[in-house]
Amino acid sequence: MLKEFKEFAFKGNLVDMAVGIVIGGAFGTVVKSLVDDVVMPFVGLLTGGIDFSDQFAILKYAEGNEDATYRTIDAAKEAGNTVMAYGSFFTSLLSFIIVAFVLFLIIKKFVAALESKVKGPEEPAAPAEPSDDVKLLTEIRDLLKAK
Numbered sequence: 001m002l003k004e005f006k007e008f009a010f011k012g013n014l015v016d017m018a019v020g021i022v023i024g025g026a027f028g029t030v031v032k033s034l035v036d037d038v039v040m041p042f043v044g045l046l047t048g049g050i051d052f053s054d055q056f057a058i059l060k061y062a063e064g065n066e067d068a069t070y071r072t073i074d075a076a077k078e079a080g081n082t083v084m085a086y087g088s089f090f091t092s093l094l095s096f097i098i099v100a101f102v103l104f105l106i107i108k109k110f111v112a113a114l115e116s117k118v119k120g121p122e123e124p125a126a127p128a129e130p131s132d133d134v135k136l137l138t139e140i141r142d143l144l145k146a147k
Contacts, residue, residue, distance in 0.1 A: 027099070027102075028095075028099065031095050031098050031099050031102075032095055034098070035091055035094050035095045035098065036053070036091065039094065040052055040053065040091060040094075051087075052087040052088075052090055052091055053087055053088060053091060054072060054073060054087060055085075055086055055087025055088075055090075056073045056076060056083050056084060056085045056086065056087060057083070057084045057086060058070070058076055058081045058082065058083055058084075059081075059082045059083065059084050060081065060082040061081050062079055062080030062081050063080075065079050065080070065081060073085050073088075
């Protein structure tokens, strides 16, 4: 039984999948940093300095807090309010779109590589049929050679 498990665990596909999962996790971290630290500051500049990571709306105030204002999501939540954090959702959505696009590109390249491998090398095109002028000149040449 141990031998069977060893054969299963060290099959090429399983090891490849494990490496892909680890790299995917690391890629997610890089994309999150890209969005949070590079893209969102530019979006903030374009929208008048808004920091999207701290944008929220209070859907329902806790009893007695109807007139209160909150600077952070955490403060609003601690006061017992029902909060919709649309800024962090927007940031997560942007991260998802970047990951999905990169994954699309990778899969597209992978499928193209598989298709070219399955098709094999392309056969050279058949020589084109000579035009009527070339046929006529060939006949004249052959007649002259025969004389």
